[in-house]
Amino acid sequence: MTESGPTDLKKRQRAMWALGDYSAVAAEVIPGLGRRLVEACGIGPGQRVLDIAAGSGNAAIPAAETGANVVASDLTPELFEAGRRIAAARGVDLRWQEADAEALPYADAEFDVVISCVGVMFAPFHQAAADELVRVIKPGGTIGLINWTPTGFIGQMFATMKPFAPPPPPGALPPPQWGDETHVRSLLGDRVADLELRREKAVIDRFRDGAEFRDFFKAHYGPTVAVYKAIAAEPDRVAQLDRALADLGSRHDLGNGQMEWEYLLVTARRSG
Numbered sequence: 608m609t610e611s612g613p614t615d616l617k618k619r620q621r622a623m624w625a626l627g628d629y630s631a632v633a634a635e636v637i638p639g640l641g642r643r644l645v646e647a648c649g650i651g652p653g654q655r656v657l658d659i660a661a662g663s664g665n666a667a668i669p670a671a672e673t674g675a676n677v678v679a680s681d682l683t684p685e686l687f688e689a690g691r692r693i694a695a696a697r698g699v700d701l702r703w704q705e706a707d708a709e710a711l712p713y714a715d716a717e718f719d720v721v722i723s724c725v726g727v728m729f730a731p732f733h734q735a736a737a738d739e740l741v742r743v744i745k746p747g748g749t750i751g752l753i754n755w756t757p758t759g760f761i762g763q764m765f766a767t768m769k770p771f772a773p774p775p776p777p778g779a780l781p782p783p784q785w786g787d788e789t790h791v792r793s794l795l796g797d798r799v800a801d802l803e804l805r806r807e808k809a810v811i812d813r814f815r816d817g818a819e820f821r822d823f824f825k826a827h828y829g830p831t832v833a834v835y836k837a838i839a840a841e842p843d844r845v846a847q848l849d850r851a852l853a854d855l856g857s858r859h860d861l862g863n864g865q866m867e868w869e870y871l872l873v874t875a876r877r878s879g
């Protein structure tokens with residue numbers, strides 16, 4: 608890697624997540640996911656908790672509501688403003704800190720619990736991010752992750768957008784691989800014990816139909832906004848992607864205004 612390469616890449620990724628309004632996705636579409644992760648990890652009063660790629664605090668805020676001492680870290684500090692507002696409205700206090708999941712600014716074994724809700728999966732170099740995540744947990748501490756699976760709805764959304772997106776940076780792995788059991792086992796290796804991998808489904812009731820899903824993501828979800836930006840000068844391709852995303856949404860519509868989005872829930876203890 609060149610001296611400027613990683614910096615440029617991080618700047619581009621941060622700019623992508625600052626597009627649209629990710630906090631609306633977290634609050635309106637997947638608010639239950641953060642709570643599910645906090646519950647699965649048994650987070651409670653006095654624990655030192657790090658949320659990696661916390662965004663606007665979808666998991667960090669419910670963690671703080673249990674009485675834990677929470678640090679919400681993310682590459683994109685633009686998202687913290689919404690997070691601070693939500694935390695204040697819910698009467699909880701947590702620390703917000705800009706941090707790259709692949710180079711965390713924390714000491715070894717600093718936290719009792721490290722969580723990431725559909726977050727760390729978006730750091731492009733998976734092994735570097737996994738190594739950092741494990742490094743900052745104390746021996747015996749808890750790891751909890753929620754990752755979209757490759758075959759679930761969001762994995763399929765990224766597959767649908769791929770032909771329209773600029774090529775990924777060299778060496779970057781696709782985010783939904785973090786939703787594959789074999790990949791997660793290999794990333795965490797023998798540094799964890801009691802590894803549990805559960806496929807679950809989030810019930811999404813925000814969209815009346817596939818077109819409404821597409822329009823919401825096109826306006827709010829950074830990676831989708833970025834793909835449309837990249838093809839903005841090509842109306843035929845915009846129309847193609849419009850159709851493909853609406854079709855994807857319609858195929859997953861259960862017919863009652865609900866969709867199911869599969870994710871992998873990962874829990875483990877740090878060995879040692």
Ligand SMILES: C[S@@+](CC[C@H](N)C(=O)[O-])C[C@H]1O[C@@H](n2cnc3c(N)ncnc32)[C@H](O)[C@@H]1O
Nearest residue numbers: 624633660661662665682683707708724726730
């Ligand atoms: C889908 S959002 C999830 C946010 C939040 N955890 C939630 O459940 O709503 C993905 C987040 O990953 C963050 N992210 C992407 N790459 C990152 C990196 N290298 N280090 C830290 N955060 C990163 C983005 O800024 C964004 O907030």
